[in-house]
Amino acid sequence: MDVLKLRNDFPVLRKDKNLAYLDNAAMALKPDCVINAVDNYYRNYGVNVHRGVYQLSFEATDMYEEARKTIAEFINAKFEEVVFTRGASQSLNLVAQSYGLNNIKEGDEVITTELEHHSSNMPWFNVCKVKNATLKYVPLDSEGRITVESFKKVLTKKTKVVAITYVSNVMGYVTPIREIIKLAHEVGAVVSLDGAQAVPHMNLDVKELDCDFLSFSGHKLCGPTGIGVLYGKKELLDAMEPIEFGGDMADTVTTTSQTYKATPYKFEAGTPIIAGAIGLAEACKYLKSIGLDNIAKYEKDLRDKAVAELKKIDGIKIYNPNAETGIISFNIDGVHPHDAASVFDEYKVCIRAGHHCAQLITAWLKTIGTVRASFYFYNTEEDIKKFIDGVRAAKDFFGQF
Numbered sequence: 484m485d486v487l488k489l490r491n492d493f494p495v496l497r498k499d500k501n502l503a504y505l506d507n508a509a510m511a512l513k514p515d516c517v518i519n520a521v522d523n524y525y526r527n528y529g530v531n532v533h534r535g536v537y538q539l540s541f542e543a544t545d546m547y548e549e550a551r552k553t554i555a556e557f558i559n560a561k562f563e564e565v566v567f568t569r570g571a572s573q574s575l576n577l578v579a580q581s582y583g584l585n586n587i588k589e590g591d592e593v594i595t596t597e598l599e600h601h602s603s604n605m606p607w608f609n610v611c612k613v614k615n616a617t618l619k620y621v622p623l624d625s626e627g628r629i630t631v632e633s634f635k636k637v638l639t640k641k642t643k644v645v646a647i648t649y650v651s652n653v654m655g656y657v658t659p660i661r662e663i664i665k666l667a668h669e670v671g672a673v674v675s676l677d678g679a680q681a682v683p684h685m686n687l688d689v690k691e692l693d694c695d696f697l698s699f700s701g702h703k704l705c706g707p708t709g710i711g712v713l714y715g716k717k718e719l720l721d722a723m724e725p726i727e728f729g730g731d732m733a734d735t736v737t738t739t740s741q742t743y744k745a746t747p748y749k750f751e752a753g754t755p756i757i758a759g760a761i762g763l764a765e766a767c768k769y770l771k772s773i774g775l776d777n778i779a780k781y782e783k784d785l786r787d788k789a790v791a792e793l794k795k796i797d798g799i800k801i802y803n804p805n806a807e808t809g810i811i812s813f814n815i816d817g818v819h820p821h822d823a824a825s826v827f828d829e830y831k832v833c834i835r836a837g838h839h840c841a842q843l844i845t846a847w848l849k850t851i852g853t854v855r856a857s858f859y860f861y862n863t864e865e866d867i868k869k870f871i872d873g874v875r876a877a878k879d880f881f882g883q884f
């Protein structure tokens with residue numbers, strides 16, 4: 484992997500050579516190929532798909548559906564199993580509102596965890612509230628990890644759904660998901676996997692994992708904003724009701740009846756996110772050309788180097804020193820995470836501070852928030868140096884008071 488060459492694919496990094504962009508868990512930067520694909524659609528097409536009866540619309544439709552095919556191949560799904568959404572949040576909510584509200588009954592149990600992003604656990608809190616079902620949390624181990632053993636403690640014959648993250652956006656831990664999925668299936672439960680922090684960073688094959696649903700966002704894997712994916716097993720999606728109705732998803736409509744198109748179109752009401760899908764497909768091709776295994780290995784290596792440097796500084800609490808992905812959550816003793824982040828900004832280091840939309844794990848860590856640095860394949864050891872300089876500066880500055 485030639486990182487310096489790859490960095491040159493990103494206009495933001497070309498424009499500002501001093502920028503250390505370490506907020507990749509929030510959003511990844513965009514390479515030229517993605518920007519060009521979006522630009523090409525708007526510049527040379529800019530027309531709607533599916534409904535046009537003219538050449539330009541046929542071609543735009545081909546590009547949109549070709550994008551679905553590319554993305555399906557990226558995660559080893561079937562073409563019809565890829566539903567385009569606004570992002571991971573909408574995908575996760577779609578599963579809860581369609582599958583959840585129609586299948587969960589009073590007395591049923593749903594399992595989630597304290598490692599979830601709000602978009603993963605909140606929709607199920609709501610389903611359980613509406614349906615009088617029980618929401619159970621997998622007890623985390625002393626490091627804050629989900630383990631197979633602790634999962635077994637909450638799994639029962641009443642479990643109907645497991646809503647769980649593959650990689651935590653605060654701790655960067657990889658959930659032992661294969662075993663969990665197997666156990667869930669043994670009691671007849673379905674697994675809704677939040678892949679927002681996994682799909683951009685590791686090889687993922689939905690057939691091999693055997694997850695029932697997988698949700699992710701395009702913008703975290705170098706794609707455009709406003710596009711995401713819900714993968715669902717075809718037989719599950721076929722049996723599910725749409726939650727949005729209207730243009731493009733309808734088949735036959737009369738005053739007394741309405742039917743819908745087949746999966747995945749019945750879940751895509753209205754004009755689709757055409758440019759977003761085309762851009763996301765380009766991002767998938769780009770990541771594939773780099774190699775997801777190379778990306779995972781490189782990020783882990785960078786994070787280990789950064790953690791080793793952080794450990795040399797007194798008064799730093801690292802919450803996830805042993806995580807296996809590129810996320811580091813920490814605090815500087817006596818410094819509010821947002822105050823720390825403002826010093827980083829002066830050093831041109833982009834990081835995030837706060838609860839990262841994951842208040843359950845923040846509470847579990849007994850803190851008000853963390854400072855989070857998150858790496859991607861275009862980060863370098865130079866970025867680590869700037870990051871460590873920022874930590875020292877924040878510590879020195881606030882240490883005066």
Ligand code: 7TS
Nearest residue numbers: 508509570571572600602652679680700
């Ligand atoms: N699930 C996880 C694990 C996430 O990290 C995020 C976004 C989402 C779901 C929701 O994705 P969205 O694209 O629909 O917003 N996480 C973060 C973050 O950690 N910092 O900013 C957004």
